[in-house]
Amino acid sequence: MRYKVTVAYDGRAYVGFQSQINGLAIQDVIEKGLRKIFNQDDLRIVMASRTDKGVHARDQVFHFDHEKVIEPARLKMAINTFMPNDIHILKVEHVDSSFHARYLVKNKTYEYLVNLGEYDVFLNGYAYQCYYKLDIEKMIEASKLFLGTHDFTSFNTSPKDLYPNQVRTIYEFEIRKDGDRLTFHIKGDGFLRHMVRIIVGTLIELGRGKKNISDVKEMFDHPTKSKRRYNIDGAGLYLMKIEY
């Protein structure tokens, strides 16, 4: 049986979703729980999206296989019994063996949260604290440059030799202001390493006057990894939705 699982997590305590040698990953915690439930020490999951250290998810997806058939609602409850308070299984589904959590992704939606007001203790680890005055109109104007299909070489840290194709399509990109909170909402067919953070970081630099629109255009027109990029903190980043 192939199981598709949807999970939410607060990323503050983890080195990221994917297992690493340097600390506890969300994958480690989930696999430990599943290994107990299925009594299989080498059970592995396949995740839709690696999220980095401190990055959160409202809707991450993974799959795994096991011959034992457990009813979805019961398995959801069983896994949650083994989860700490910062990881929560939202949904378990039985899926066809042709389903693949990573290869079949149609699009992913991320949000990035910025606090423009006084430092807020309740956003500690949950938002980027911005002390600069931002020209939000200009940022919204520049955000339109990212829509559609482009070479995003200048806007990520995935090495070209390993990821030669850095063309991606952005379907939605909205910047919403609600009081002192600024939310960047971005939906695309795929995202390279640190891509959302570098796009948001670039727009923050533009908003505070360190870059102008022609600089951003230049990053598209002459794709390069050699220039300094502003890789904003992962704390404000949320994986919101994965669609198949």
Add this chain to the structure above:
Amino acid sequence: MRYKVTVAYDGRAYVGFQSQINGLAIQDVIEKGLRKIFNQDDLRIVMASRTDKGVHARDQVFHFDHEKVIEPARLKMAINTFMPNDIHILKVEHVDSSFHARYLVKNKTYEYLVNLGEYDVFLNGYAYQCYYKLDIEKMIEASKLFLGTHDFTSFNTSPKDLYPNQVRTIYEFEIRKDGDRLTFHIKGDGFLRHMVRIIVGTLIELGRGKKNISDVKEMFDHPTKSKRRYNIDGAGLYLMKIEY
């Protein structure tokens, strides 16, 4: 010089605001910072409100005295330099020596947050997770019984011998539903120990059908400490405002 200070904190890591022998209190952290700034080892603060273990504040107030005069904005910045990420000084004011953070309080506003939906990792430590179906109309109806001046003996855990007068006045009590989140907003001239938590707990019991309106009336009509009271978790409680 008497200083009035307004502070916000995430209470998750602390035993409460007031110093205790059994763990780190918010008062300890603040006094440690002030003692360094003013170079006085026995500097003490006077708080407006003791908040319990795990309880949060968006607007707590304290005062302290020191002969040295530091300009408010500079002192605010200096204290925040010594604060961890979960405590933040919002405001420092020079006040007259007749000001007293506790004795001169006119009213206090608290909010209590309940999550009625699926468990949310981002509300871990920030809300009460309610798995019961609640009759919210009935709760709103009962909430009106608390408005005005009453003997709140049945609704707190302050001992009668130490606090003989348990009459308090509630000016505002609103229950707001926003999607799956239920917020109890309550403003009064003063609150006894666990009073907000017991009032909210009583209304939750009513909403899930374990109590009815006549039971709540009975608690007012025959004030007693001898009956079991539902003292709901402090994690959902926020001190929102103190007015003088």
